[in-house]
Amino acid sequence: MLKVKQLNAYYGNSHILQGVDLNIEKGEIVSLLGRNGVGRSTTCMTIMGLVPPKGSIIYNGEEIAGLKPHEIAHRGIGFVPEDRWIFPGLTVMQNLILGQKSRKQKSRWTLDDVFTLFPRLEERSNVHGGLISGGEKQMLTICRTLMGDPDFIMIDEPTEGLAPRVVEQMGQLIETIAARGVSVLLVEQKLSIALKISRRLYIMGQGRIVFSGTPDDLKHDREIRKEWLEV
Amino acid sequence: MVEYLIFSVLNTLVLGMLLFMLSSGLTLIFSMMGVLNFAHASFYMLGAYFGYQITTVAGFWSALIISPLLVGILGAAVERYGLRTVHKYGHVAELLFTLGLFFIIEEGVNLIWGRNAMPNFIPASLDFPLFTLFNSEFSAFRAFMLLISVAIFIGLYLVLTRTRIGLIIQAALTHPEGVNALGHNVPAVFMMVFGGGSALAGLAGVIGGIFLITEPSMALTLGPIVFVVIVVGGMGSLTGAFVASLLLAGLQTFAVGLEYSLVDLLGIIGVTVNADGILRDIWRIQLSHIGPILPYLFMVLMLMFRPKGLLGKREN
Numbered sequence: 001m002l003k004v005k006q007l008n009a010y011y012g013n014s015h016i017l018q019g020v021d022l023n024i025e026k027g028e029i030v031s032l033l034g035r036n037g038v039g040r041s042t043t044c045m046t047i048m049g050l051v052p053p054k055g056s057i058i059y060n061g062e063e064i065a066g067l068k069p070h071e072i073a074h075r076g077i078g079f080v081p082e083d084r085w086i087f088p089g090l091t092v093m094q095n096l097i098l099g100q101k102s103r104k105q106k107s108r109w110t111l112d113d114v115f116t117l118f119p120r121l122e123e124r125s126n127v128h129g130g131l132i133s134g135g136e137k138q139m140l141t142i143c144r145t146l147m148g149d150p151d152f153i154m155i156d157e158p159t160e161g162l163a164p165r166v167v168e169q170m171g172q173l174i175e176t177i178a179a180r181g182v183s184v185l186l187v188e189q190k191l192s193i194a195l196k197i198s199r200r201l202y203i204m205g206q207g208r209i210v211f212s213g214t215p216d217d218l219k220h221d222r223e224i225r226k227e228w229l230e231v
Numbered sequence: 232m233v234e235y236l237i238f239s240v241l242n243t244l245v246l247g248m249l250l251f252m253l254s255s256g257l258t259l260i261f262s263m264m265g266v267l268n269f270a271h272a273s274f275y276m277l278g279a280y281f282g283y284q285i286t287t288v289a290g291f292w293s294a295l296i297i298s299p300l301l302v303g304i305l306g307a308a309v310e311r312y313g314l315r316t317v318h319k320y321g322h323v324a325e326l327l328f329t330l331g332l333f334f335i336i337e338e339g340v341n342l343i344w345g346r347n348a349m350p351n352f353i354p355a356s357l358d359f360p361l362f363t364l365f366n367s368e369f370s371a372f373r374a375f376m377l378l379i380s381v382a383i384f385i386g387l388y389l390v391l392t393r394t395r396i397g398l399i400i401q402a403a404l405t406h407p408e409g410v411n412a413l414g415h416n417v418p419a420v421f422m423m424v425f426g427g428g429s430a431l432a433g434l435a436g437v438i439g440g441i442f443l444i445t446e447p448s449m450a451l452t453l454g455p456i457v458f459v460v461i462v463v464g465g466m467g468s469l470t471g472a473f474v475a476s477l478l479l480a481g482l483q484t485f486a487v488g489l490e491y492s493l494v495d496l497l498g499i500i501g502v503t504v505n506a507d508g509i510l511r512d513i514w515r516i517q518l519s520h521i522g523p524i525l526p527y528l529f530m531v532l533m534l535m536f537r538p539k540g541l542l543g544k545r546e547n
Contacts, residue, residue: 087405087410
């Protein structure tokens, strides 16, 4: 579904991504792990077209490197950024409505689905985005992207700053998303949730992929964990 | 006194709403794109000249529609083929680009229409006193200006709060990249807002050119006041721009009619000063004389004590 080959990206003179290779199949949950600052978020931003790419990004057989972010979104890729980008002047409901690419768009996710998954969002639907809690913002940003009906979604640090009970809920949500045929690239720092729900894992280090394998492979490779994940 | 108060309030509304038509576009453009458009008042001037020229051929009512459209198309083209290219070189380059545009438009107007003011008069159909109160007349044209600007204000409010494109614009004020990643064509929205803002400035020019004057220095006369409005109101805040437009228009309008000097003002609170001596001229300056600098004084104080403006959200 998504094949990234030799992807490079720069911030000014800094060479952030140094030849990243990724492969994600339909309906898979794949995690992208690594320490802070190794380029995981930049990988998502570059796939989404928000950072200029050098290299190849093939999505459903089409080269999408160089397309604009809205064109990439229209091809079925969704992005949930780490900073959440909740629109503070709009209500929760208006934030969700803007997730739809057009008024007529049909989505496998309806407002009812979203409110069933997170009843709290329905209670807060008329509250401005700037006034809701961090956990609610996290739910809203994921649901807003789902409203655009992506076939492939990149979720950057969804559990950051959330209470353990909500982290559990987040894991279940990601499994629900995948169960509806959406491929997921999960960028995470918490190894436990990634090991629990992912089919495959990538570890990034210094702008490159340094490990690729299944959760079992990683569980048995203490050296890799020690070198690239443990603090 | 009642007559003075009523007419000052009416004139404040007329001038304030004209300022709002200009500042609303400027503040939207600034908050979405981070571009402080120095050429915004030049679009106002072009609106006035196009309006005058179209009026001589097809009449005022055609000018009222065609001139803002032309200015809007020009504004959109400036964004699409100018600013968007300059954008990658940063905000300073964009600022210099709009400053250059300001001079190009001013010189262009000089070349085509000359340096003298145009005989841009009130159209015959609106050239009558709407009502007479005490001994003063309130002209139909002023009432018409007020009507147009209130309609624009309501229209702008409805578009921004009730339509999908309005929601996209509001969202792009804070997170343009987020809106883009959701599948909305933000560059096209930028172009539309720039074109729309320019068209509003053009519309203000068509009526402002008649109300004030149509001459090559009109952009330089009004431009700084519009900047004061968006600084005082708070960069990027439409409500702030609205409040500040009325506030600054009121400040100027009321000051014009008040013949009080500093000595008189101190006298009211029971302080008497010797109005002779070395500071004689300063004590005797009347409020009506310093009316034109009051907005700038207000802006300086605002920047010192509340840099984000009345209703602004940005600290920088």
